[in-house]
């Protein structure tokens with residue numbers, strides 16, 4: 001099995017996943033800590049991981065039961081994210097620190113995952129020095145519970161829409177059905193989605209700049225949202 005490392009990086013139980021902050025708490029904490037974004041992000045550039053990985057605001061929209069994992073199912077028109085008990089053929093795509101160890105908290109269904117995303121997942125898992133220094137930086141800045149790591153291509157993986165000047169890629173969630181999905185979002189809309197994922201590029205004078213890859217819209221707060229068709 002090519003993705004055997006998945007098990008070594010998994011949560012021990014659903015309760016570990018459920019310790020992740022909900023979106024409201026994560027947003028409030030980020031507002032207090034936003035100055036740290038580029039300080040953490042500079043490691044992506046110094047380790048040349050900026051085209052592979054991005055920093056994610058750790059948050060959850062619902063709880064998992066034991067035996068469930070959060071799995072993404074790209075389907076061409078949309079990406080569904082839902083709990084699954086089918087633990088075979090998963091590609092880990094997002095990680096956070098739990099008990100001092102990088103731990104996968106989100107996966108992509110292998111059969112519908114692009115070769116590009118599989119490669120990014122492998123490169124991240126092989127980046128020992130990057131993972132070690134990023135862990136140290138998150139611990140030093142007391143943001144280990146706030147930030148995680150995800151594959152860059154998840155910003156629009158499986159979608160036929162891409163960010164433009166007028167549209168952003170957002171994630172939104174049907175909490176009752178415990179299904180999230182990615183879609184495009186009119187940036188001129190009244191409801192501003194909250195940034196939830198950033199990539200980094202080298203800027204001037206040894207500085208890095210953060211670019212929002214994805215934002216999060218809370219369905220309850222944005223009833224006007226019209227997602228692209230969801231195909232499961």
Ligand SMILES: [Zn+2]
Nearest residue numbers: 023059171216
């Ligand atoms: Zn979200």
